[in-house]
Amino acid sequence: MISVKNLRxxxxxxxxxxxxxxxxxxxxxxxxxxxSGSGKSTFLRCLNRLETPDSGEILLxxxxxxxxxxxxxxxxRKMGMVFQQxxxxxxxxxxxxxxxxxxxxxxxxxxxxxxxxxxxxxxxxLADRAGDYPAQLSGGQKQRVAIVRALCMEPEVMLFDxxxxxxxxxxxxxxxxxxxxxxxxxxxxxVVTHEMGFAREVGSRVVFMxxxxxxxxxxxxxxxxxxxxxxxxxxxxxxx
Amino acid sequence: MTLFDSIAQxxxxxxxxxxxTFLEKQRYLMLVDGLRNTLIITLGALVIGVIIGxxxxxxxxxxxxxxxxxxxxxxxxxxxxxxxxxxxxxxxxIFYFLILRSSDGVVVGIVTFxxxxxxxxxxxxxxxxxxxxxxxxxxxxxxxxxRFQATVHVVLPxxxxxxxxxxGNEMIALLKETAVAGYVAVQDLTRAGNLIRNNTYDAFxxxxxxxxxxxxxVILLTWALGKFERxxxxxxxx
Numbered sequence: 194m195i196s197v198k199n200l201r202x203x204x205x206x207x208x209x210x211x212x213x214x215x216x217x218x219x220x221x222x223x224x225x226x227x228x229s230g231s232g233k234s235t236f237l238r239c240l241n242r243l244e245t246p247d248s249g250e251i252l253l254x255x256x257x258x259x260x261x262x263x264x265x266x267x268x269x270r271k272m273g274m275v276f277q278q279x280x281x282x283x284x285x286x287x288x289x290x291x292x293x294x295x296x297x298x299x300x301x302x303x304x305x306x307x308x309x310x311x312x313x314x315x316x317x318x319l320a321d322r323a324g325d326y327p328a329q330l331s332g333g334q335k336q337r338v339a340i341v342r343a344l345c346m347e348p349e350v351m352l353f354d355x356x357x358x359x360x361x362x363x364x365x366x367x368x369x370x371x372x373x374x375x376x377x378x379x380x381x382x383x384v385v386t387h388e389m390g391f392a393r394e395v396g397s398r399v400v401f402m403x404x405x406x407x408x409x410x411x412x413x414x415x416x417x418x419x420x421x422x423x424x425x426x427x428x429x430x431x432x433x
Numbered sequence: 434m435t436l437f438d439s440i441a442q443x444x445x446x447x448x449x450x451x452x453x454t455f456l457e458k459q460r461y462l463m464l465v466d467g468l469r470n471t472l473i474i475t476l477g478a479l480v481i482g483v484i485i486g487x488x489x490x491x492x493x494x495x496x497x498x499x500x501x502x503x504x505x506x507x508x509x510x511x512x513x514x515x516x517x518x519x520x521x522x523x524x525x526x527i528f529y530f531l532i533l534r535s536s537d538g539v540v541v542g543i544v545t546f547x548x549x550x551x552x553x554x555x556x557x558x559x560x561x562x563x564x565x566x567x568x569x570x571x572x573x574x575x576x577x578x579x580r581f582q583a584t585v586h587v588v589l590p591x592x593x594x595x596x597x598x599x600x601g602n603e604m605i606a607l608l609k610e611t612a613v614a615g616y617v618a619v620q621d622l623t624r625a626g627n628l629i630r631n632n633t634y635d636a637f638x639x640x641x642x643x644x645x646x647x648x649x650x651v652i653l654l655t656w657a658l659g660k661f662e663r664x665x666x667x668x669x670x671x
Contacts, residue, residue: 243575266574269574274575278568343575
């Protein structure tokens with residue numbers, strides 16, 4: 194579904210991605226782990242072109258995202274993204290946060306968009322907060338709303354950029370639970386995370402990145418119980 | 434003569450002087466006219482300034498990193514540089530004598546001060562837009578909005594809260610700046626005071642009245658702004 198070849202990206206002369214290649218199939222739950230500054234988030238942000246790679250190839254269902262003639266705005270609708278800092282729209286109610294893009298971009302009538310939003314909110318247990326503003330929610334609630342906001346565009350793949358890193362520890366669980374459900378429903382997901390438990394339990398594949406390269410990737414069982422690369426062994430010994 | 438008598442005499446003399454300066458030949462009407470012109474120019478210029486400023490700020494914000502918009506952005510830069518680099522009196526004279534060649538000083542005033550203020554407003558509005566967290570634009574884009582759509586629906590509504598108080602301050606500055614409109618024969622508040630001084634040879638009273646009028650207007654505006662800002666802040670505390 195997503196095919197990445199030899200992706201390179203530098204910031205001010207420092208090479209952050211040094212030739213990344215990856216294949217993501219429909220239904221995959223790919224967890225990307227690695228130390229800070231290894232390029233995980235940059236790689237994820239390149240997938241929906243929030244960052245512009247310097248070179249390389251990104252194909253989404255065969256559409257070349259590096260082609261200047263590709264309508265990126267249209268392609269991005271197929272990729273939901275969840276941010277570390279939630280990035281809900283603070284001037285809109287929760288309901289408006291969820292309906293603004295389907296109504297504006299997909300021309301879905303208000304009634305229909307709202308019904309869908311409420312239905313998704315119910316699934317994450319927040320339907321009663323539809324009229325509230327983001328500032329009234331806790332971090333965990335905000336992140337669940339942010340996930341629902343992305344889902345309202347009916348994406349084919351969901352990108353998660355350290356979705357639990359900005360949360361109080363007691364709120365991490367409720368967000369991971371929603372993500373787990375999503376994975377079980379067969380959503381294609383790419384998750385940059387420090388939650389090794391989640392990667393091990395939910396991931397169909399775990400990718401280890403360090404210093405702008407993919408050093409190892411495998412099924413979670415194999416990667417966690419039998420790491421090959423010395424850098425990964427070292428990393429796991431510190432975080433597990 | 435007692436001290437009390439001399440004080441009473443002083444105020445009686447002053448009262449007579451005030452009456453001869455302002456009431457004779459209904460000269461106070463010149464001040465009323467002047468005040469009206471000052472307010473018309475200020476408000477007109479404010480509207481033009483906000484429109485120009487918003488336009489430029491949005492062009493520069495949306496055009497960031499876009500090759501197509503580059504010439505337009507450069508044009509905006511040229512405008513702000515030139516306007517901010519020339520004293521407003523000189524701009525006023527240039528518009529009056531060279532560009533508009535209009536005898537209607539009020540119109541020239543509105544246009545000049547509007548164009549002048551637009552350059553400052555542009556920076557001010559751009560600052561307000563830039564103060565909005567960058568994640569907001571990214572969130573909008575990640576949902577599939579174009580840069581323009583995300584600017585209009587996500588960033589600008591939040592920027593308004595930063596911008597509105599600053600525009601109020603600009604209005605106060607603008608009000609005082611218009612005092613130079615007399616250079617192009619507009620009878621604004623300042624010039625009205627000057628005319629009365631010329632007619633009566635009384636310098637003190639007209640100047641004081643003019644100065645106090647400006648002061649009163651600015652205090653009034655500041656008070657209204659403060660009230661308005663507190664209301665904006667209230668909606669943050671939910």
